Amino acid sequence: MSESSQFSRIPEDPYPHYIEFRHVHKSYDHPVLRDVSFHVDTGQTLAIIGRSGVGKSVSLSHIMGFQKPDSGEVIVAHTDITRLSEEELRAIRRKVTMVFQSGALFDSLSVGENILFSLELREDYNEQNKEDVVDGLLQMVDLQQVKDLYPADLSTGYKRSVAIARSLAAQPECILYDEPTTMVDPIMSDDIGNLMLRLKRQLGLTSIVVTHDLDLMRKVADTVMFLYQGEAIYFGPTAELEKSRHPHVQQFLAMDRVEIVGRIVET
Template identity: 60%
Template sequence: MMREREPDVPEQIPGEDSPLTADVSPEVADVVEEFMTEAAEQNEAAKESAVVPGKPLPYISFEKVSKSFGDAHVLQQVSFCVLPGETLCILGRSGVGKSVSLQILMGFLKADSGKVRVAGEDICGFTEREMQGIRRKVTMVFQNGALFDSITVGENVAFPLRERGDLGEEQISQVVKGLLEMVGVAGMEDLLPSDLSTGMKRSVAIARALASQPEAILYDEPTTMVDPLMGQLLGNLIERLKRQLHLTSIVVTHDMRFAKKLADRVVFLHEGKAQFFGTIEEMERTNDPVLREFLALDELVLPV
């Protein structure tokens, strides 16, 4: 696998328990702290309100979802869910429909049949306008960052802040500065996305996602194709966001170590089906030969 050098990865990678705003400079710390607290409180409230007596309601669910491209039946009656504040990892070999699942959740692709629920609503029949409302609650971090190339990094992160319409310029610039510091790319406001490495683009994409104070973030292979240190930086950041902001997350990953650390549940896709859906502990105990083979192969992968 091709990996690139990440020259600007900080020597000290913040640990998973390190507060999100620990490295934010004092002049913007208060503004960012307030911004992140607002997001955390909103997510915690959503988590509590989603519990009907004795039974938490999923924040996102796939119910017997099928999707084909011509003769290729990529997803066949696939079901899984993620509870508010939990992290689900989607695992499986190349080409099994992991990214397709995320694209269906974001409304970029339509399922052929089945129900796709996000925040309690079945989004299958949603119009593009209705999906834009969903994309304010659920944002996606693409492998390449999917930043707007013609505007600066700072303007990319400011984009959702401006859309809100209730923040002044000074506040926007402080939140942008603080968010970039929080995700480990301090001082890069004035650069263009093309000046950044893949890992940095992903960090900026996470900052932009956070700027919309989302209830959930979907990550498409966030730790792959980057230097191992950058992978660790991104992995720790995602874990801190989950714990400290109560964010619901879905992570497509090949990185089993990361999945074991982060996931509350995993879904393993194989030949169009959800071959396994359960907790990490259940996955490690499973005797399913297909899953065992996948896990054994992962153990053979040499560290880079």
């Protein structure tokens, strides 16, 4: 026996990526996800793009454990969640939070109370600590001035930013954004993109953003997955997407260029 063979080899990490899909299939009355594979490393941002109804939001639902794949593996926080119980999934959801397109704020609560609600189950804070955390989170998203307002008083963009602040109350490792700039004006859209970048850099957050907004994609995403009819027809660096020769990718990008020209003409 050689000297080196006397030492046991360090086993490789079976789940090296923070989030990963391995050959995931999901069908309802028709296939929604077809052999989808991708990964996101710690501290990185993935954008999932494509036309409506191609499986983008379904992918987020699988990451949160709200749905299970028909086959394949879903890895979240370096853990295969495919067969976890609901109790085990709750532990994962403390690490990964989701910012819904609607914002999902409580209309009857003020902005500060909405964020405070997310802290109520935290036993490591007393009441004064919780108020300080609320103030700190609103300061982080530059919305200290809206603490006492109600969701009905806010623009769509402000509601999204408040929803992001509330998601941070859980001190997550990862945030999933579902169409964060839909129905938001270009200036606020840019502000949301800057906020996402700032949180990534300051907190080291891992992120996945589902979006139709290619300006946002170019600003925040390290990698991109393009879904078409449930298949990942592109997965790779954001900077390389424009070079893809896949006709559906090129058609999607061409439609974006037409929209940009239209905005320029309008101004």
